[in-house]
Amino acid sequence: MEVLRAGWLFIQNQILGMKWLNSVVDRGLTVLGINTATRLGGSIRFFLYDVVKITVLLCVLIFVISYIQSFFPPERSKRILGRFRGIWANIAAALLGTVTPFCSCSSIPLFMGFTSAGLPLGVTFSFLISSPMVDLGSLVLLMSIFGAKVAFVYVILGLVIAVAGGTVIERLHMENEVEEFIRNAGGVTAVESPDLTVKDRLFYAKTQVSETFKKVFPYIVVGVGIGAVIHNWIPEAWIHTVLGNRNPFGVVLAVLVGVPMYADIFGTIPVAEALLAKGALLGTVLSFMMAVTTLSFPSMIMLRKAVKPKLLGVFIAVCVSGIVIVGYLFNVCGFLWA
Numbered sequence: 001m002e003v004l005r006a007g008w009l010f011i012q013n014q015i016l017g018m019k020w021l022n023s024v025v026d027r028g029l030t031v032l033g034i035n036t037a038t039r040l041g042g043s044i045r046f047f048l049y050d051v052v053k054i055t056v057l058l059c060v061l062i063f064v065i066s067y068i069q070s071f072f073p074p075e076r077s078k079r080i081l082g083r084f085r086g087i088w089a090n091i092a093a094a095l096l097g098t099v100t101p102f103c104s105c106s107s108i109p110l111f112m113g114f115t116s117a118g119l120p121l122g123v124t125f126s127f128l129i130s131s132p133m134v135d136l137g138s139l140v141l142l143m144s145i146f147g148a149k150v151a152f153v154y155v156i157l158g159l160v161i162a163v164a165g166g167t168v169i170e171r172l173h174m175e176n177e178v179e180e181f182i183r184n185a186g187g188v189t190a191v192e193s194p195d196l197t198v199k200d201r202l203f204y205a206k207t208q209v210s211e212t213f214k215k216v217f218p219y220i221v222v223g224v225g226i227g228a229v230i231h232n233w234i235p236e237a238w239i240h241t242v243l244g245n246r247n248p249f250g251v252v253l254a255v256l257v258g259v260p261m262y263a264d265i266f267g268t269i270p271v272a273e274a275l276l277a278k279g280a281l282l283g284t285v286l287s288f289m290m291a292v293t294t295l296s297f298p299s300m301i302m303l304r305k306a307v308k309p310k311l312l313g314v315f316i317a318v319c320v321s322g323i324v325i326v327g328y329l330f331n332v333c334g335f336l337w338a
Contacts, residue, residue, distance in 0.1 A: 017145070018144075025048045029048075039232045042232040054141070054220050057141060057144065058213065062208055062209045062213070063206065063209050064205075070200075081093055093127040093166065094134075099136060111128040112182055121169060124166075130159060130162035134155045145272075146282070165322060168318055178308070226270070236279050240280070243284045244281055251327035254280075257288065259292075268292045283327040283330025295320070
């Protein structure tokens with residue numbers, strides 16, 4: 001058992017967390033005459049370490065997930081979801097969301113296609129909630145920073161939000177709140193995709209790495225930059241007062257701050273890491289991450305083109321409620337994550 005524990009700690013710290021990279025960056029900056037004990041030097045070290053670490057993990061994860069995703073083209077996904085009924089359909093849609101695009105804006109076109117194809121509205125919303133919030137990439141990245149226990153609980157609770165949210169929307173019978181052009185598009189004929197060879201799938205995965213990297217990297221740089229400022233320049237007492245246990249409304253505040261922002265999980269994690277290091281409660285930080293990745297203004301503007309204001313409002317209310325509950329649950333049960 002001790003051997004397994006030691007092996008897992010090595011994977012978490014040295015492979016996922018890349019602690020060795022921190023030492024390499026530290027030594028490199030020292031050679032250049034930069035004192036990492038100062039605020040400026042510490043900010044540079046934080047920035048270089050997190051940008052390199054997240055970029056490497058990003059490319060590896062996108063390649064692996066895209067290879068898996070090549071087995072689930074949209075028409076096949078529609079057929080899979082069409083086989084389930086009731087809450088099992090919501091669960092299947094939420095799980096499917098874990099192997100699809102990395103941000104809400106890229107998930108919405110798939111949501112629109114599923115809805116046009118005649119899948120139940122609640123099922124398509126379970127997919128829409130799950131896709132940006134709990135993809136496989138978020139699991140690995142969360143493990144690299146917060147540990148396996150927190151990462152798995154985060155993903156499980158994210159899936160619960162997706163299933164519960166879709167179920168609520170389904171029972172409200174709001175099909176008429178979908179825009180006409182979506183409802184009248186009709187089901188897309190499920191044409192069988194040609195079988196891809198291993199070479200085809202590898203090429204597809206490589207292409208996805210290149211395209212996603214170009215879109216995501218600017219947000220990584222911005223996110224890590226914000227994290228570096230928080231980590232080295234903002235007083236710990238201030239963060240602890242606003243987002244720590246001194247403020248019972250910290251979770252709500254984190255959600256309200258997160259909603260206007262636009263980033264994916266890769267750009268949000270460095271900010272969350274810095275906030276946590278400064279004394280913010282874990283549940284508050286995770287609520288912030290969920291709000292940013294699921295409810296950003298750009299994605300809500302895109303979603304508004306497909307659904308009417310009433311349904312959009314219900315979707316936002318359901319997501320916010322679930323995220324706030326998860327945040328307080330993590331904070332109350334903080335002793336379990338220690």
